[in-house]
Amino acid sequence: MTTSKKKTIKWGFFIFFIPVFLWLSLLIILPQLELLRLSFMSTGKPGFTFKNYLAFFREPIYWLTFVRTAMYSILVTFIVMAIALPVSFYITKIARVKASGFLMVLLLVPFWVSELIRVYGWMILLRESGVINQVLVNLGLFKQPVEMLYNDATMIMGLVYTSMLFMVIPIIGVMESLDDSLIEAAYDLGAKKITIWRTIIIPYCMSGIISGAIIVFMLVLGSYLTPNLMGGKNSLWFTEQIYNQIIIYFNWNQGAAFGFLLLILSSLIIWVFLKISGQDLKKVIK
Amino acid sequence: MKRRPSFSRSVFFTTIFFLSLPLFVLVLYSFNESKSGSWTGFSVRWYVKLFTGSPQLWHAFGNSAIVALSSALVATVIGTLGAVAVNWYKFRLRKYLRTITFLPMILPEIIIGVSLLIFFAGIGLRLSLFTVFVAHVSFNLPFVFLLVLARLEEFDISIIEAARDLGASETQTLLRVILPISMPGIVSGFLTAVTLSLEDFVITFFVTGPGATTLPLYVYSAIRFGVSPVINALSVVMILGTVVLTWSTRNFLKYIAAK
Numbered sequence: 443m444t445t446s447k448k449k450t451i452k453w454g455f456f457i458f459f460i461p462v463f464l465w466l467s468l469l470i471i472l473p474q475l476e477l478l479r480l481s482f483m484s485t486g487k488p489g490f491t492f493k494n495y496l497a498f499f500r501e502p503i504y505w506l507t508f509v510r511t512a513m514y515s516i517l518v519t520f521i522v523m524a525i526a527l528p529v530s531f532y533i534t535k536i537a538r539v540k541a542s543g544f545l546m547v548l549l550l551v552p553f554w555v556s557e558l559i560r561v562y563g564w565m566i567l568l569r570e571s572g573v574i575n576q577v578l579v580n581l582g583l584f585k586q587p588v589e590m591l592y593n594d595a596t597m598i599m600g601l602v603y604t605s606m607l608f609m610v611i612p613i614i615g616v617m618e619s620l621d622d623s624l625i626e627a628a629y630d631l632g633a634k635k636i637t638i639w640r641t642i643i644i645p646y647c648m649s650g651i652i653s654g655a656i657i658v659f660m661l662v663l664g665s666y667l668t669p670n671l672m673g674g675k676n677s678l679w680f681t682e683q684i685y686n687q688i689i690i691y692f693n694w695n696q697g698a699a700f701g702f703l704l705l706i707l708s709s710l711i712i713w714v715f716l717k718i719s720g721q722d723l724k725k726v727i728k
Numbered sequence: 729m730k731r732r733p734s735f736s737r738s739v740f741f742t743t744i745f746f747l748s749l750p751l752f753v754l755v756l757y758s759f760n761e762s763k764s765g766s767w768t769g770f771s772v773r774w775y776v777k778l779f780t781g782s783p784q785l786w787h788a789f790g791n792s793a794i795v796a797l798s799s800a801l802v803a804t805v806i807g808t809l810g811a812v813a814v815n816w817y818k819f820r821l822r823k824y825l826r827t828i829t830f831l832p833m834i835l836p837e838i839i840i841g842v843s844l845l846i847f848f849a850g851i852g853l854r855l856s857l858f859t860v861f862v863a864h865v866s867f868n869l870p871f872v873f874l875l876v877l878a879r880l881e882e883f884d885i886s887i888i889e890a891a892r893d894l895g896a897s898e899t900q901t902l903l904r905v906i907l908p909i910s911m912p913g914i915v916s917g918f919l920t921a922v923t924l925s926l927e928d929f930v931i932t933f934f935v936t937g938p939g940a941t942t943l944p945l946y947v948y949s950a951i952r953f954g955v956s957p958v959i960n961a962l963s964v965v966m967i968l969g970t971v972v973l974t975w976s977t978r979n980f981l982k983y984i985a986a987k
Contacts, residue, residue, distance in 0.1 A: 454898065455813060455817050455819070457809065458809040458810065458812050458813035458816070458817070459809075459810065459813040459817075459819070459821075459825075461805075461806040461809055461810070462806050462807065462809060462810030462813070462825065462829070462869065462873065463810070463821065463825060465806055465865065465866065465869060466825075466828040466829060466831075466832075466866070466869065466870075467828065469844065469847070469862065469863075469865075469866040470828060470831055470832050470835075470840070470866055471828055471831075472847065473840075473843035473844055473846065473847035474831075474835075474839075474843055476843065476846055476847055476850060477839070477842065477843040477846060480846060525739060525743060528735060528736035528739035528740065529736070529739060529740050529743050531736045532734070532736040532737050532739070532740035533740065535736075536734060536736055536737060537740075545740075545744075548744050548747075548748070549743075549744065549747065551748075551751075551971060552747040552748055552751055554970045554971055554974045555751060555966070555967050555970055555971075556926075556927040556944065556966070556970070557927070557929070558927075558929060558944055558947055558948060558951070559751075559754070559947070559963045559966060559967065560750055560751070562750075562754070562947070562951050562959065562963060563749075563750025563751055563753055563754045563963070564750045565951065566750070566753055566754065566757060566960070567749065567750055567753055571764050573753055573757070576766045576767075603746070603747070606743075606747075635735070660834065660836070663836065664836025664837055664838055664839075666837070666838055666929075666930050666933075667929055667930070667948075671951065671952070681836070681838045684838055684842060685838070688842055688845070688934070689934075694846060697842060698842070698846070701838070701839045701842050701843070704836060704838075704839065705835070705836065705839055708836060
């Protein structure tokens with residue numbers, strides 16, 4: 443579609459244009475700018491200051507949480523990738539065509555349910571008086587119940603659980619178009635499975651993997667519920683630091699600075715992902 | 729292509745098991761007689777309590793329903809108008825409009841929540857169900873906009889020109905051609921907006937005020953501060969609700985696409 447075919451502006455145009463323009467400018471763009479401004483301010487003192495950003499680097503608890511959150515988000519992204527590849531491969535290449543529709547529904551249904559309820563399901567399973575403990579104690583495998591919630595491993599599992607679909611869908615999208623005969627030919631020529639994965643399947647699916655990785659990373663980095671409900675006292679997520687500053691300490695300037703640091707980190711890592719793969723962000727989100 | 733028992737198959741079925749286990753346990757334990765993790769017998773008492781003895785929960789549900797429907801409606805109207813503007817007219821701010829509709833989808837939710845909280849405080853707006861509504865429209869709008877725009881863009885624009893050449897007025901073209909064309913996008917946009925709004929926790933968390941608890945907020949505090957099996961029963965009802973809603977949305981869209 444060429445732009446030359448588009449109509450030129452008449453006043454009726456503004457009925458279409460003005461509402462969305464005003465709404466998003468006022469309620470998305472303006473608040474972001476205000477957040478940025480606040481992050482360079484200090485309560486009670488006029489003028490600009492870098493105090494809030496300096497506090498982040500001076501206070502180890504802040505930047506350690508930040509680094510840990512980033513590291514764990516990358517770790518979760520890789521775990522999700524490692525699971526999503528064989529899962530997508532099974533559904534597109536191995537499962538019978540008739541079955542794959544049903545299997546896809548099995549895969550999707552858990553993600554139709556809200557994150558809060560899925561996390562709650564895990565809490566019922568894992569908590570000290572929870573289902574798994576009951577079963578293990580009754581079987582005599584455990585002498586007494588063990589608290590399996592509130593630690594890093596459980597939290598990471600929860601994050602993998604809540605974000606997995608966003609890797610599976612883009613990979614399936616790409617893998618569907620991979621020609622089976624390529625894999626068959628490699629088999630016939632004596633290639634090992636690992637070689638086939640490394641030289642055929644993974645390179646072919648790279649665009650899907652990168653899209654999935656970016657979405658998963660963004661979601662995990664910015665997630666609040668799962669770390670908050672499944673993580674322990676020592677597994678604070680950076681979003682919880684933001685929450686603490688804003689709601690508990692009522693230090694909005696500090697919270698605003700943290701918010702921007704989170705934004706910078708997520709944009710930076712996404713930019714690196716895109717650079718490595720040479721992709722376009724708009725394509726990725728679609 | 730069928731091969732010997734594969735690694736992929738075992739990962740696949742382990743994953744399915746892992747994905748459905750917590751949901752299965754929720755359903756099972758919602759029928760458990762006792763409050764604790766051990767199974768003491770079948771009972772529907774938590775369902776009875778859910779439907780008859782939980783006024784606060786239903787108040788929260790009411791709030792959620794009001795916010796979801798109203799914000800989805802407003803987002804759908806504004807988003808559709810915007811998509812038509814971008815598709816139909818040429819103007820200087822098109823690029824800007826595409827960027828700002830894209831932004832809320834990539835910003836971390838917590839940043840949208842915090843910035844709106846600060847903004848509302850800055851303009852002196854008291855936190856209430858109204859601020860929740862405004863916030864929900866803001867994050868729903870881009871989804872409706874993009875879904876309607878995608879629908880319009882995949883359609884041949886010459887049909888609009890044909891309508892104009894055959895003498896249809898601008899209003900007629902809009903109502904008789906563009907509106908029907910974009911209907912599947914509008915419907916899926918609206919339903920997506922309702923779902924997103926019903927499920928949102930983080931943004932609502934920051935912009936809600938006294939008395940304006942939504943269902944996810946209620947569930948969160950119930951989970952956080954003590955376990956009540958009523959929440960299990962509620963979860964099952966919500967699981968059923970979302971599955972039915974999503975299922976019918978998908979079939980409805982398929983039906984429209986097939987027409």
